Amino acid sequence: MRITILGAGPAGLYAAILIRRLNPDARIRLFEQNAADAAFGFGVVFSDQALAFLRDDDPETADLIEPSMTRWSDIHIVHRGERMVIDGIGFSGIGRLELLRLLQQRAAELGILPSYETRITDISALEADLLIGADGLNSTVRASGRFDEQISALQNRFIWYGTDRAFDALTQTFIDTQYGPMNAHHYAYAPGKSTFIIEMGAETFDRTGFANLAEPDYRQACERLFDQTLEGAGLVPNNSTWRRFPNLSCGRWFDGNRTLVGDALHTAHFSIGSGTRLALEDVISLVHALRASDWNVATALPLYQSTRQPVLEKIVAAASRSADWYEAFGAHMTADPLPFSLSYIRRAGRLDASRLRALAPHFASQLEASGLSLEDAA
Secondary structure, eight states: OOEEEEEOOOHHHHHHHHHHOOOTTOEEEEOOOOTTTSSSEEEEEETTTTTTGGGTTOOOHHEEEEEEGGGEEEEEEEEEEEEEEEEEEEEEEEEEHHHHHHHHHOOOOOOOTOOOOOOOOGGOOOOOSSSEEOOTTTTTHHHOOOEEEEEEEOOOOEEEEEEEOSSSSSSEEEOSSSHHHHHHHHEEEEEEEEEEEEEOOHHHHHHHHHGGGGGHHHHHHHHHTTHHHHOOOEEEEOOOOOOOEEEEESOOSTTTTTTOOOOGOOOOOOGGGGHHHHHHHHHHHHHHHHHHHHTOHHHHHHHHHHHHHHHHHHHHHHHHHHHHHHEEEEEHHTHHHHHHHHHHHHHTOOOOOOHHHHHHHHHHHHHHTTTTTTTTTO
């Protein structure tokens, strides 16, 4: 069976790894337009279960990656200079480049050698029984077929930076500035290193004038605005430009022998968790469908969509509710720190009172001691 994969990020590499493990005779070609050590962004976040979702099919890869992960067990919300701790909601982080390196190592052990710095522009020239598009938001595979895509952009502006300062929890820092409300999502992904995402509404962004500044100038301005959070550390750029989050969905997940995974197929707002995890789960579902169909592509691709899409849509719906909260986070900041933190943790609509009490008992007790209902939200 001839399988071609476009995109050698985590999803593309893992698709090649899992297919090789389950179908050793498959002829796999993997193309990536960037260099092997190119990684846009800094850290990747997973839930507190880390890579347990990989273990059923590929414990070797999970065992390879998990020792390199940084773990923390709380969320911190900083609002009006006060730090609120939401206990029991843990996460794991790893550097994006380190994750790529480990997956590349695993792929090489299985005889998979991607062709890097190779841009494929003519899909029709590829001879393959199955073509997998793991080539991101601007997917060449998606552009080559009929996938009934819908794409729009949120209004908030955000930018990804790194910083040479570690934080001891996944932290959300909200500040009032002379331009308007701003937010930073920051979390460690390696010893002494953290991701630092800055976000603001469109009106605030317009007042900053950042759109008319060069990157070093708006970076320095952001360092000044978040100086109390950074505590003297600087921001580290990596393709750091101001963006609006793209909402992408596809009505069709396959066209002939072509199919999509990860950001080539869908997006889910970064405030809800790891797009990387969703992409890896797409791969697992796709390969399960192939195996269940005895590697018959015509049968497997409809099965992939019918089994994975309902699960994914629930996650994307929660991500959309979370994104809606962030689009209006300035209005939520009128609340005091404790009710504001409750509003934050309930933003996606997945935590009722009983589940919140079970996951974060100390935070729940603090709320109830203050006379707040666990069902309230600012």
